[in-house]
Each structure stands twice: as C-alpha cells, then as structure tokens.
Amino acid sequence: MTLSQKTSSGTVSSGSVRLSLVQMRDAGSKDKSIEAATQWIEEAAAGGSQVICLQELFATCYPCQAEDHAMFDLAESIPGPTTEALSQVAKRLEVVIVAPMFERRAPGVYHNTVAVIDADGSIAGVYRKMHIPDDPLYYEKFYFTPGDAARRGEGIGEDRPNGFNVIQTRYAKLGVGICWDQWYPEAARLFALAGAEILLYPTAIGWIDEEKEEFGAGQLDAWMTSIRAHAIANGIFVGAPNRVGSEGSVEFWGNSFIVSPRGEMMQRADDHTDQVLTADCPLYEMDVVRTHWPFLRDRRVDAYGDLTKRWID
Numbered sequence: 001m002t003l004s005q006k007t008s009s010g011t012v013s014s015g016s017v018r019l020s021l022v023q024m025r026d027a028g029s030k031d032k033s034i035e036a037a038t039q040w041i042e043e044a045a046a047g048g049s050q051v052i053c054l055q056e057l058f059a060t061c062y063p064c065q066a067e068d069h070a071m072f073d074l075a076e077s078i079p080g081p082t083t084e085a086l087s088q089v090a091k092r093l094e095v096v097i098v099a100p101m102f103e104r105r106a107p108g109v110y111h112n113t114v115a116v117i118d119a120d121g122s123i124a125g126v127y128r129k130m131h132i133p134d135d136p137l138y139y140e141k142f143y144f145t146p147g148d149a150a151r152r153g154e155g156i157g158e159d160r161p162n163g164f165n166v167i168q169t170r171y172a173k174l175g176v177g178i179c180w181d182q183w184y185p186e187a188a189r190l191f192a193l194a195g196a197e198i199l200l201y202p203t204a205i206g207w208i209d210e211e212k213e214e215f216g217a218g219q220l221d222a223w224m225t226s227i228r229a230h231a232i233a234n235g236i237f238v239g240a241p242n243r244v245g246s247e248g249s250v251e252f253w254g255n256s257f258i259v260s261p262r263g264e265m266m267q268r269a270d271d272h273t274d275q276v277l278t279a280d281c282p283l284y285e286m287d288v289v290r291t292h293w294p295f296l297r298d299r300r301v302d303a304y305g306d307l308t309k310r311w312i313d
Contacts, residue, residue, distance in 0.1 A: 015283060017051055018047075020044035023274060023276070025243065025274055030082070041095065054202060056203050058100055075110050082099065087121040091120055096174075111145055116167045116176065125165065130163070131181050131184060166194040172198050172281075175198070175199045192235075198239065198281060199236050200239050203240050204242065209251070235261040254269050258281075
C-alpha cells in the first residue's frame with residue numbers, strides 16, 4: 001500500500017489511505033468504552049487501516065438528553081487519561097486515532113472536542129465543535145462552549161485550534177467536524193479550502209421514540225444526503241461514524257458510512273450493530289474528480305461577501 005506523503009502545502013497527496021470508522025454503543029463506563037474502542041482500533045489496524053475515527057463523545061454516554069450538572073463530571077482535560085491511553089495505542093499500532101471527547105478546558109469552559117492522535121502517539125491537533133445545537137434531548141448549549149473562530153494572521157496547522165482547522169497527520173490532512181457541524185456547507189467548504197484530504201464527522205444522531213415511525217426514514221435520508229453532498233461539492237472523501245444503541249429516549253441509528261469524492265457509497269454500516277467499517281481512499285482521485293467537476297475552479301469568490309451576514313435584509 002502506498003502511503004500519502006506528509007506535506008505542509010495545499011497539494012493533495014498522491015497515495016492511498018485506508019480509513020476505518022468505529023460504530024459502537026455506550027459500554028457503560030469510560031474505562032469499558034476505551035477498552036471496547038481499543039479492541040476495534042486493533043481490529044482495524046490488523047486489516048491495514050491507517051486512520052481510525054471514533055464516534056462523537058465515544059468514551060461516555062451521550063450526556064445531553066437533560067440539563068444535569070452531574071454530567072460535567074464526565075469531562076476531562078486534553079491531554080488527560082483518555083488521550084494518554086489512546087496515544088499508547090496509536091504509537092504501538094502506528095495509526096492515527098480521531099478521538100471525540102467531552103473536554104474540560106478550564107473551570108466553567110467545556111467543549112465537545114476531537115483530539116487527533118498521530119501515529120507516533122503525539123496529539124497532532126484539536127478541533128472544538130463550532131455549531132452547538134439546542135433541541136429536545138440534544139441540549140448541548142447547556143454543556144458546550146463553541147469552538148474559537150479563526151483570527152486573521154493565524155495559519156493552518158498551529159498548535160491551538162482555530163475555526164475549521166485542518167490537522168496534518170502522518171497519513172493525510174484531516175478536516176474533522178462534529179455532528180451538528182455536518183449540516184453546514186460553509187464548514188465543509190472551509191475544511192476543503194484549507195487543504196483537507198479526508199473530511200470526518202464523528203456523530204451521535206438518532207431517532208426520538210415518538211418521532212421514528214412518522215419521520216425516521218426521512219431524517220436518516222436527509223442526514224446521509226447532506227454528507228454525500230459535501231463530498232460531491234468539494235471533491236473529497238468523507239466519513240461519518242455514528243453511535244448505535246438506545247440511551248434514554250433516543251435510539252442512535254448507526255448507518256456509519258464512507259463516501260467517495262463523487263458521493264458514491266464506499267462502505268455503510270447497519271442501524272444496530274457494533275462494528276468497524278473500512279475503505280481505501282486513493283487521494284489522487286480528488287484531482288481527477290475536481291478537474292472533471294471543477295466546482296472549486298468556478299467559484300465566484302468576489303460575490304460571496306453576504307455569506308458573513310445572518311440574513312440579507
């Protein structure tokens with residue numbers, strides 16, 4: 001297998017990256033969840049995977065179904081026990097691990113965060129969820145501070161996370177959004193324009209009991225369509241690992257999947273099974289797709305200023 005070359009420029013790597021997504025249910029405790037995730041990571045690595053992405057808030061239950069101050073006890077710092085444990089796994093297996101966590105950044109400042117652990121065990125970068133929902137059984141605004149917006153003059157790849165930053169790893173440049181971020185085309189575009197080669201959306205999304213029968217099929221289809229559209233519009237590989245299992249009144253619907261830059265379904269999980277799914281991502285295909293569908297070439301960057309407005313009155 002040819003590995004992608006580590007570059008600091010905006011040039012897309014020419015190799016192929018084997019990507020795996022872990023789909024699993026809450027194991028009941030942080031220690032058990034880390035143990036279960038480690039087993040899936042080891043299975044993926046044994047099959048040649050180089051980049052392995054876990055689901056949103058993988059180490060705990062989904063804490064946001066109610067506004068409960070006790071849930072803040074689930075959070076931890078970065079670095080901390082979870083990143084230390086996974087760093088050892090990443091170094092031992094020489095894989096990149098995308099680890100979504102409940103982060104305690106400072107007293108009273110908590111984030112829904114991803115720590116990207118490089119294949120040498122170091123933390124390659126951190127992304128903090130930018131779009132924070134507040135919906136029935138998804139009361140995230142109670143818990144999470146939005147990620148910091150990028151400031152002028154701060155480049156991609158710096159140690160501290162800013163905006164929709166791309167994280168350089170041994171095998172590929174990763175753009176990692178988190179769940180609610182995946183509904184925003186602006187975010188996907190910014191990741192792509194910053195040089196991401198693989199776009200990942202660790203997710204915790206599911207059916208609310210009383211809505212599933214009437215709206216469930218349409219909700220699932222909308223989710224998958226939105227993410228496939230990001231792949232097509234940006235000519236980029238996209239993966240979305242989701243939870244499974246029922247927690248409280250939410251049935252997480254799984255269906256984790258990986259799509260090509262053409263929006264083709266490369267791998268898809270079912271709606272109830274803990275599993276790992278894997279696909280090879282030939283990064284050179286991005287150039288092929290982008291030169292045949294030249295959406296980036298034809299962007300009218302001079303005409304998009306109003307996108308910075310809340311509403312065009």
